[in-house]
Amino acid sequence: MPQQTECPTCAEPLGPQDAFCGACGTALTGPPTLRDLPVVPSCPNCGSTELADGWCQRCGHAQPRERDHQEHEVTGVAAVSDRGLRHHRNEDAFGVAGAECPDGAPAVIAVVCDGVSSSARPDEASATAVTAATDSLVAALKAGRDPGQAMHEAIGAANRAVTALAHDGTPAEPGRHNNAPACTYVSAISAGGLVTIGWVGDTRAYWIPDDRESAEPYRLTEDDSWAARMVAAKLMDEAEAYADPRAHAITGWLGADAEDLDPHTVSFTPHVPGVLLICTDGLWNYAEAATDLAFFVRADARTEPLAAARALVTFAVERGGHDNITVAVLPIDPQVSPADHDDTLLDVPLPRAAADTDATVPLRRAEPAAN
Amino acid sequence: MASLSKPDAPRFDVDVFQNEYLAQGAREVNAIVTVTATGGGTSGGRPLGAAAPGPGTAVVLVIDCSGSMEHPNTKMRNAREATAAAIDTLPDGVAFAVVAGTNRAEDVFPGNGTLAVLDPYTRIHAKEALHRLKPSGGTSISTWIDRARKLFDAHPGTTIRHAVLLTDGRNEHETPADLQRALDAATGAFTADCRGVGTDWEVAELRRISSALLGTVDIVAEPSGLAEDFRAMMATAIGKQVADVALRVWTPANARVKFVKQAAPAVEDLTERRTEAGPRAGDYPTGSWGDESRDYHVCVEVPAAAVGNEMLAARISLVLPGPDGTTEVLGQGLVRAVWTDDLASSTRINPQVAHYTGQAELAESIRDGLEAHRAGDLDRATARLGAAVRLAHASGNEGTLKLLRKVVDVVDAREGTVRFRKNVSEADSMTLETRSTKTVRVKK
Ligand SMILES: [Zn+2]
Ligand SMILES: [Zn+2]
Numbered sequence: 001m002p003q004q005t006e007c008p009t010c011a012e013p014l015g016p017q018d019a020f021c022g023a024c025g026t027a028l029t030g031p032p033t034l035r036d037l038p039v040v041p042s043c044p045n046c047g048s049t050e051l052a053d054g055w056c057q058r059c060g061h062a063q064p065r066e067r068d069h070q071e072h073e074v075t076g077v078a079a080v081s082d083r084g085l086r087h088h089r090n091e092d093a094f095g096v097a098g099a100e101c102p103d104g105a106p107a108v109i110a111v112v113c114d115g116v117s118s119s120a121r122p123d124e125a126s127a128t129a130v131t132a133a134t135d136s137l138v139a140a141l142k143a144g145r146d147p148g149q150a151m152h153e154a155i156g157a158a159n160r161a162v163t164a165l166a167h168d169g170t171p172a173e174p175g176r177h178n179n180a181p182a183c184t185y186v187s188a189i190s191a192g193g194l195v196t197i198g199w200v201g202d203t204r205a206y207w208i209p210d211d212r213e214s215a216e217p218y219r220l221t222e223d224d225s226w227a228a229r230m231v232a233a234k235l236m237d238e239a240e241a242y243a244d245p246r247a248h249a250i251t252g253w254l255g256a257d258a259e260d261l262d263p264h265t266v267s268f269t270p271h272v273p274g275v276l277l278i279c280t281d282g283l284w285n286y287a288e289a290a291t292d293l294a295f296f297v298r299a300d301a302r303t304e305p306l307a308a309a310r311a312l313v314t315f316a317v318e319r320g321g322h323d324n325i326t327v328a329v330l331p332i333d334p335q336v337s338p339a340d341h342d343d344t345l346l347d348v349p350l351p352r353a354a355a356d357t358d359a360t361v362p363l364r365r366a367e368p369a370a371n
Numbered sequence: 372m373a374s375l376s377k378p379d380a381p382r383f384d385v386d387v388f389q390n391e392y393l394a395q396g397a398r399e400v401n402a403i404v405t406v407t408a409t410g411g412g413t414s415g416g417r418p419l420g421a422a423a424p425g426p427g428t429a430v431v432l433v434i435d436c437s438g439s440m441e442h443p444n445t446k447m448r449n450a451r452e453a454t455a456a457a458i459d460t461l462p463d464g465v466a467f468a469v470v471a472g473t474n475r476a477e478d479v480f481p482g483n484g485t486l487a488v489l490d491p492y493t494r495i496h497a498k499e500a501l502h503r504l505k506p507s508g509g510t511s512i513s514t515w516i517d518r519a520r521k522l523f524d525a526h527p528g529t530t531i532r533h534a535v536l537l538t539d540g541r542n543e544h545e546t547p548a549d550l551q552r553a554l555d556a557a558t559g560a561f562t563a564d565c566r567g568v569g570t571d572w573e574v575a576e577l578r579r580i581s582s583a584l585l586g587t588v589d590i591v592a593e594p595s596g597l598a599e600d601f602r603a604m605m606a607t608a609i610g611k612q613v614a615d616v617a618l619r620v621w622t623p624a625n626a627r628v629k630f631v632k633q634a635a636p637a638v639e640d641l642t643e644r645r646t647e648a649g650p651r652a653g654d655y656p657t658g659s660w661g662d663e664s665r666d667y668h669v670c671v672e673v674p675a676a677a678v679g680n681e682m683l684a685a686r687i688s689l690v691l692p693g694p695d696g697t698t699e700v701l702g703q704g705l706v707r708a709v710w711t712d713d714l715a716s717s718t719r720i721n722p723q724v725a726h727y728t729g730q731a732e733l734a735e736s737i738r739d740g741l742e743a744h745r746a747g748d749l750d751r752a753t754a755r756l757g758a759a760v761r762l763a764h765a766s767g768n769e770g771t772l773k774l775l776r777k778v779v780d781v782v783d784a785r786e787g788t789v790r791f792r793k794n795v796s797e798a799d800s801m802t803l804e805t806r807s808t809k810t811v812r813v814k815k
Contacts, residue, residue, distance in 0.1 A: 059624050059625075060624070060682040060684065061682050061683075062681035085679050086679040
């Protein structure tokens with residue numbers, strides 16, 4: 001394998017002795033991977049090797065792009081994103097990172113965003129939000145900020161970055177969506193046994209315990225969606241609201257035309273081992289209820305988060321892949337003694353009142369979709 | 372803006388306007404391609420000032436000297452004055468000749484089978500020679516075209532080669548096949564604007580010539596308008612900086628180009644003008660360019676692909692052939708196809724495409740309407756010109772609407788309700804027909 005001078009994943013400069021990238025954790029040694037083998041790229045549609053500028057010069061089909069399928073794993077978190085089958089590009093984006101708190105304690109960060117397809121440049125919006133939020137979270141945690149505070153700052157930073165896209169001088173395309181670039185947002189911080197979630201829109205977080213017999217999986221987020229709003233306002237019951245064609249219309253997003261941005265955050269301390277999932281609707285549309293989704297989460301998800309994330313993406317693709325699919329899996333292993341275990345609060349997320357004055361969205365048990 | 376040296380070739384910007392989203396199974400991709408050439412220091416169509424075209428430009432003026440030019444005799448006099456005005460508009464350094472066109476073509480100036488280069492001396496002699504433009508004989512335009520071609524050939528080294536053909540009558544002393552043979556030989560050798568003076572000439576005939584030679588056609592109903600028109604044509608000609616530019620359309624395997632049309636400033640169907648240019652590519656001639664902008668409507672049928680697929684439906688390039696057989700790409704734009712199950716996306720109509728589809732329909736309605744009128748089918752003529760009024764009104768094509776109003780009384784422009792006017796003048800009817808292909812751009 002040739003000497004690498006920069007990380008193949010994140011382009012961080014490397015020293016000759018580095019076995020891992022210091023920035024993103026990518027392993028740099030080991031057997032050659034497909035990436036290292038000299039392959040003549042050919043068109044997946046017609047097999048032609050005449051390719052230029054991302055297009056097949058024979059059949060015209062767009063060639064696979066970097067964002068079509070992406071995987072990344074760092075210590076404590078793995079994520080996979082896929083274009084799916086019915087959209088021509090991947091408008092989802094994710095970021096995963098490790099951070100170090102001032103006391104030396106490690107923290108793990110994951111951010112998942114879904115570009116709003118009725119807005120302009122949704123793919124840029126999601127990528128921009130992810131970068132801004134990830135950078136903000138790492139910096140805030142390094143600076144010793146409380147996770148809830150860090151989360152608020154990150155959502156603010158992501159919103160400003162996406163908002164700025166609307167004013168970057170890119171001309172509006174006539175006859176197109178001219179809504180300002182926008183995306184939904186969900187992110188997680190796992191640090192010192194505490195999990196903190198923040199979200200805007202209908203990207204979601206789920207808690208999936210290892211032992212699904214004695215502990216129940218939960219949805220941790222409440223969508224900013226038309227249906228959720230109708231239910232919350234008691235204007236419709238859940239079945240009625242979700243059967244409406246407007247059910248999935250979102251009522252919250254990041255971007256220049258997001259009025260009254262209302263980011264939600266929630267923190268909880270898991271008491272049993274499990275994984276935290278954050279994902280886009282491309283996944284949860286196929287298994288909306290936490291218990292349904294849990295069925296497709298590998299039993300060894302906590303020790304094999306990348307494999308678990310891949311399996312979830314594969315599941316969604318096999319179900320039709322109607323949307324882009326992105327999921328991040330954060331293994332959680334509470335370092336708590338059984339004596340501390342409070343049965344009544346077993347793995348129920350606890351809004352941390354002190355840090356999360358705005359954690360007003362009521363958390364509820366996710367009901368199975370059927371029956 | 373003044374520049375004394377020949378500026379570099381202009382920069383070509385290519386913008387593509389389309390709705391790339393197709394429903395499942397859909398195959399037709401439409402796009403409007405806006406090509407804007409901007410170059411240093413030329414005047415474009417504006418009055419000349421100090422801009423200098425340098426030695427690259429050659430102009431041949433062919434003036435109809437058939438017997439009918441003396442009826443009325445102001446026609447010949449005005450044609451002579453217009454020729455003088457054209458000579459005065461051209462700057463020193465331009466190579467030029469004046470030809471008297473009858474049933475044969477005779478060099479009037481310089482008269483030695485080649486072109487003269489304008490300088491203060493040749494300018495005076497050229498104008499003196501114009502008294503040799505005298506009406507006598509018939510009209511065989513193929514001889515005019517042949518003579519212009521030979522004159523350009525005799526003066527190699529010019530890049531912009533432009534002729535003006537002025538006639539007052541039909542091409543009646545030869546067969547259409549003669550004319551076609553001359554056009555075939557001249558195509559690509561030079562460009563030409565055609566002008567009909569009076570109302571005894573045939574619009575379709577001149578349009579055929581100007582289309583083949585990538586120039587304009589217009590009517591000068593009153594001979595007194597000739598001088599100004601000639602000045603304007605010369606200003607445009609010397610604003611041209613690059614000739615023989617082609618629109619190259621690459622399409623993927625198993626795709627078919629349904630049509631390629633210039634859509635602005637006037638409708639000009641180029642579909643049949645394709646010459647193959649390598650695998651899956653064809654060139655469509657666009658002639659010479661100064662500082663100007665043109666729109667093209669490209670329609671391609673591609674093989675259907677599943678929802679979620681994205682395809683390059685066409686790559687549109689502006690290319691300039693080099694002397695050594697190579698081509699220089701001056702600008703490029705991409706036409707895409709994306710299959711989606713989102714109906715809101717696939718059913719959206721691109722406003723540019725819709726607009727130029729309407730402008731092409733407008734031109735066609737006028738042509739049909741006037742044809743029906745000539746054939747005595749007043750009902751059809753009224754219906755077609757009514758449709759034209761509606762389209763012109765809806766698209767804001769005020770110029771064409773004004774011409775239509777001279778032929779029909781408009782009862783309701785929005786609905787296209789019209790009545791044929793009594794005693795429509797031949798000049799108004801021909802002006803409408805000649806200028807029917809002029810389009811306007813999308814209202815902002
Ligand atoms: Zn790295
Ligand atoms: Zn191919």
